[in-house]
Amino acid sequence: DGGITQSPKYLFRKEGQNVTLSCEQNLNHDAMYWYRQDPGQGLRLIYYSQIVNDFQKGDIAEGYSVSREKKESFPLTVTSAQKNPTAFYLCASRTTGGAGELFFGEGSRLTVL
Amino acid sequence: AQSVTQLDSQVPVFEEAPVELRCNYSSSVSVYLFWYVQYPNQGLQLLLKYLSGSTLVESINGFEAEFNKSQTSFHLRKPSVHISDTAEYFCAVSAPSGGSQGNLIFGKGTKLSVKP
Numbered sequence: 001d002g003g004i005t006q007s008p009k010y011l012f013r014k015e016g017q018n019v020t021l022s023c024e025q026n027l028n029h030d031a032m033y034w035y036r037q038d039p040g041q042g043l044r045l046i047y048y049s050q051i052v053n054d055f056q057k058g059d060i061a062e063g064y065s066v067s068r069e070k071k072e073s074f075p076l077t078v079t080s081a082q083k084n085p086t087a088f089y090l091c092a093s094r095t096t097g098g099a100g101e102l103f104f105g106e107g108s109r110l111t112v113l
Numbered sequence: 114a115q116s117v118t119q120l121d122s123q124v125p126v127f128e129e130a131p132v133e134l135r136c137n138y139s140s141s142v143s144v145y146l147f148w149y150v151q152y153p154n155q156g157l158q159l160l161l162k163y164l165s166g167s168t169l170v171e172s173i174n175g176f177e178a179e180f181n182k183s184q185t186s187f188h189l190r191k192p193s194v195h196i197s198d199t200a201e202y203f204c205a206v207s208a209p210s211g212g213s214q215g216n217l218i219f220g221k222g223t224k225l226s227v228k229p
Contacts, residue, residue, distance in 0.1 A: 004156075006156075033216075035219075040122065040221060040222075041221060042203065042219045042220055042221035042222050043157075043203070043219040045216065048216065088154075090156055090157065092156075092157075099145050099162070099164050099207075100145050100147075100207035100216075100217055101147065101159060101162060102157075102159075102217055103159075104149075104156035104157045104158070105156050106155055106156045107154070107155065107156050109154070
C-alpha cells in the first residue's frame with residue numbers, strides 16, 4: 001500500500017544529543033514537509049522540500065536540519081541547539097501543482113529527558 | 114498571506130447531538146480549504162476539501178462543510194455525532210498560487226469530545 005512511514009514512533013533522548021527522525025514515502029510525491037505539533041498550538045512548519053536536493057525553511061527551522069537526497073526520503077535531525085525539542089513530529093507529502101492536499105505519516109513523539 | 118482561526122479550542126457534546134466546529138480564514142486571493150481529523154497519537158487524515166464548484170462538501174462519515182466566501186468561513190457540521198467522532202479537528206487553507214507555493218496553513222485545532 002502507498003503511504004508515508006515515519007520512524008521511530010516513540011523516541012527518548014538526553015539533553016545535548018542530536019536525533020534523526022526518518023520519513024519515507026512511496027506515493028511518488030515531489031513535495032515533502034515536516035511539522036511540529038504541540039498541545040493547543042496546531043501544526044507549525046519546520047522545513048519543506050519541493051524537489052530533490054532542495055529545501056526551504058519553514059516558520060520554526062531553528063535547531064533543526066533536513067536533507068533531501070532521494071525523492072522518497074526526507075529525514076529530520078533535531079539538534080542540540082533546539083531548546084525545547086519535546087513534541088510530536090509529523091511528516092507529510094503531496095504532489096506539486098495540485099490542490100495542496102497533504103498526506104501525513106503516523107508521527108514520531110520525541111521526549112527529551 | 115493566509116491565516117486560519119478556529120474559534121473553539123474544545124467542544125463537548127452528547128452522543129447523537131448536532132455539532133458545528135467553526136473555522137474562519139483570511140486571504141487576499143482565492144483559496145482551497147480543508148478539514149483534517151486526528152485521533153490520539155496518530156497522523157492527520159483528510160476529512161473533506163473545497164476546491165471549487167459546489168460550496169457544500171461532504172465526507173463519507175456524515176460530516177459536511179460549507180464554503181461561505183462573504184463570511185470567509187468553512188464551518189464543519191454533523192447532524193448527529195457518535196462516540197467514535199471524538200478527535201481533534203484541524204481546518205487548513207492553501208492558495209493555488211503565490212509565494213507560499215501552495216503550502217497549507219493550519220488552524221490551532223478543535224478538540225471534539227463526545228459524551229455518552
